[in-house]
Amino acid sequence: MTEARTNLAFGKKRKQHVLILASGERVRHVTIRPLLVVPTLVIILVMTLGFVGSTAYLVFRDDMLGAMIARQSRMQKDYEDRIAALRSQVDQITSRQLLDQQAVEKKVEKLLAQQNALSSRHGRVNDLFNENDGPASREQESAAPSANAFAPQKRASLSGAASAIDHALRGPGKEPGLKGSLTYLDNKDAISGRALTRMLASLNRIESEQLGRIASLTIGANNRADAMADIIRSTGIKIDDKADDAIGGPYVEASSSPFQSSLADLDNALDRLETVRGAAERLPLGNPAPGRDITSRFGNRMDPFLGRLALHTGIDFRAETGADVRATGAGTVSFAGYSGGYGNMVEIDHGKGVSTRYGHLSQILVRTGEKIEVSDVLGKAGSTGRSTGPHVHYEVRLHDEAVDPMRFLVAGTELKTYLQ
Template sequence: MPMSYRSGHYSDHHHPHDHGRTPPRRPAPQAARAAAAVDGNGYAIVHAGKHVRFGPVVFWIVVGTIVLLGMWSAATATYFAFRDDVLTRLIARQAEMQYAYEDRIAELRAKVDRTTSRQLLDQEQFDQKLDQIMRRQTALESRATALGAIPDAAATGSIRPPARGAAAETPASGTLKPSPISDTVIFVAPPDREARLESRTPAIAKPQPNQFAKVQGVDNVLVRLQTSLDTVERRQMAALSAVEDSMESRLRRMRGVFTDLGLNMGQLEAATPRSAIGGPFVPVKLPADAGAFERQLYRIKATRAQMQRLNATLALVPYRKPVVGEVEFTSGFGVRSDPFLGRPAMHTGLDFRAATGDPVRVTANGKVVSSGWMGGYGRMVEVDHGNGLSTRYGHLSEIHVRVGDFVKIGQVIGAVGSTGRSTGPHLHYETRIDGDPVDPQKFLRAGVRLSSG
C-alpha cells in the first residue's frame, strides 16, 4: 500500500533558505497515483491524485466485513471438506433408528402373536377339557339310568295277606309270636339306594364359543366339576357294589335252599314250566375298552339272570307257609301220641292253629291232583308241584279248587276247618317227596334263611 504522509503540500518553488541545496527528487508517477493518508478526522485514500476520505466507523465496518467474509469462507471450506462424513454419519444414524423401530415393531408383533397363540391354545385346551367333562357327565348319567333300571329281585309268588281281611285274621289283642317264616320273601336293596342312584352332577352351562375366561378361573371351575363328577362316580360304584353283593348273597341263599332240602336243582330247573319265549342266540360281548363299571354291571346282569331262573325253579318248592298272620304249631312232624287212641302214631305233617274259615293258601305253583274227602284228612286238597314234590292241605271246611286246576303261589284253595279225624279247627299241612312225607319245617326253615339278610 502507498506510504501515508501527514497532510501538507509540496511546492515546486525553492525556499530561499534552500538555495544551493540539491532539489528533492519527484516521486515516480506510479507511486503518486495511489496513496492513503490518515489525519485526526479519519482515513483518506489517494489514487491518481484523487482523495477518498471516510471515517473510522466505516473503516472498521469494512474491516469487520472483510474478516467475517474470511471466516465464512474458512467455515464454508471446512463444511464442504467434512460434509460427506457428516452426511454419512447422519444417514447411518437415521438407518440405525429405523432398524431399531423395525426391530421393536417386529418384537411387539411376535409378542402379540405369542399371546394370541397362547390364548387360542388355552381356549382349545379349555374346550377339550369341557368336552371331556361333558362326555363324562353323559356317561355317568347313563350309568345312573342303568342302575335305576336294575329291578329288585324278589322270590316269585310271595304270599301276602289281603288288606281287607287282615283285621279279621289277626287277633286284636296280645303280642304276636315270631313266625317261622315270613309272609313275603323280598329282596330289599340298600335303604339309600335311590339316593345313591341319583346323579348329583351340577348343571354344566357350556360357554359361548367366543367367550374366554381367565385361565386361573377356568382351571378352578374345571377342578370343581371334576371333583363333583368323581364324587358321583364313587357313589355310583358304591351303589353298584352294594347291589352286586346283595344279589350274590341272595343267589347263594337260593342255591342253599336246594342243598338244605336235598333237592336236585338241575332236575327242578328242567321241570320248570317255560313261558313262550324265543329268538336268535346273540352272545354278550363286552367292549374292549369296557371299564370297571361296565364289567361290574355285566356281572350283575348275569347274576340277575341266574336269580330269575332260580326264582322260577323255587316257585315249585313249597318253602312258604300256608297261612298268614300268627303261626303256632299244635302238633309237629314225627311220632306222637294219637289224640283219639292215645297210642304212639306217626304224624306226617304239621298242624297249624287257625280259626274256622281262615283262608288256606298254596305254598308253591302246581296242579291240583286231589280235591275232596280223603278219609282221616276230611276235606283235603293235594297239589303236585312237579319233580316228585307235592303238598297236602287237610281238615278243610271249604274247598275252592277242582282237580286239574293250575294254582299259583298264595292262591286261596280252601278254608280252615275241622273235618275228618280232628279234635278242633286247624290246618293239617304235609310236604311229600316222591310220595313220602318229609318234615315241612325243613322247607320252612329253608325259606326263613332265604328271606333273611
C-alpha cells in the same frame, strides 16, 4: 509536504506507512495509518476463517449427511424389526389361543357329555336303590348331589373361555395392546382352567359316589342272594342260583369304563337275586292252616290205631271241620280225590320235584290240572280217611319222598323278610 508528522499516543510517536503501487508508468501512493492496521488485520482474519470454515463445511457436509441418513436408516430398520417381532409374537399368541380355544371347547364338550352320562346314570342308580333298598335308599338318594347342578357352570365356562380368548387378542382396552393382552389372557386362562378343573373334580366325585353306591348295591344283592340260597338249601333242596345258561348271540365288545363294569357286576348280582327269589317263590313255604296248633309232628310215633311205632310222614294241624285249607305255594293240582288213609286229598306239584299233600279234607274245592297260587283255598278241613278227629294232614315230598315240612315252615318264616 514531505515532512513526516509526529503524533504522540500514550507518550509514543506513531509513524505513518506509505504503500507505493506501480503499474507501468502509473504510480500510486497509499498512506496506511496506524489506526487502520488492526481492524484491517481482524477483517482479513475473519474472512480467512470464514473461507476456511465454508470450505470445511462443503468438504464434510456430504459425510455428515450420509452419516445422518445411515443413522436414520438403522433406526427405521430397528423399529421395523421390532414391529415385525411384535406382530410375529401376536400371530403366535393368536394361533396358540385358537388352539387353546379348541382344546377348551373339546374339554367342555367332554365335560357336558360326562355330565349327561352321569345324569342318566344317576337316575338309573336311583331306580335301583328305590326298587331294592326301599325308604332307606331314597333318603340316602335325597342327600346325594345332582349332576345337573353343574350344567350351568359348564355353559358359563364355555362362553367365558371364548370371550377370554377374544378379549385377550384385542387387549383389555379399546386400543390393541400386546402386554395388556398377554396379561389379561394369562389371567383369563388361569380362571377358565381353574373352573374346568373344579367342574371336572366335581363330576369325578359324583362318578365315584355313583360307583360306590353301585358297589354297595351289588354287595347287598349278593349277600341277600347268599342268605336266601342258604335258607332254601336248609330245606334239602338243591338250588341253582346262577343265571340261565341258555344264552348266546354275536360277540360285540363292551365298554371298558369303570361304570359299565360296575353296572355289569350289579346286573349279574340282581339276576342271581331274582333267580333265587323266583326259586323261593315257587317253593311251598306257607302254612296250610295259619294260626292253628300242631298236634303231631313229622317222624316216628305211636300209631293211634295199632298202638305201635310208625312213621308219620307229615304234620297234623288242629282244625275244626269246615276250616279253610290253603295252598302253601304256587303250582298245579296233580290229584284231587279220595286216597285211602288220606281220605279226601289234594296234591299239588310245585316243580323241581317238590309236591305237597293235604289230607283228611271234608270237602275238595279244586280239580286236577288247575293252576294254584299261594294261599288259595283248596278245600275244607275234616276227618276223612284214617283219622281220629278233624284236622289237616300236611306233607311235603321231594322226588316223591316225604321230608319234614317244618324245614319249609321255618324257611318260609326266614325268607318272608326277603320276599316282601
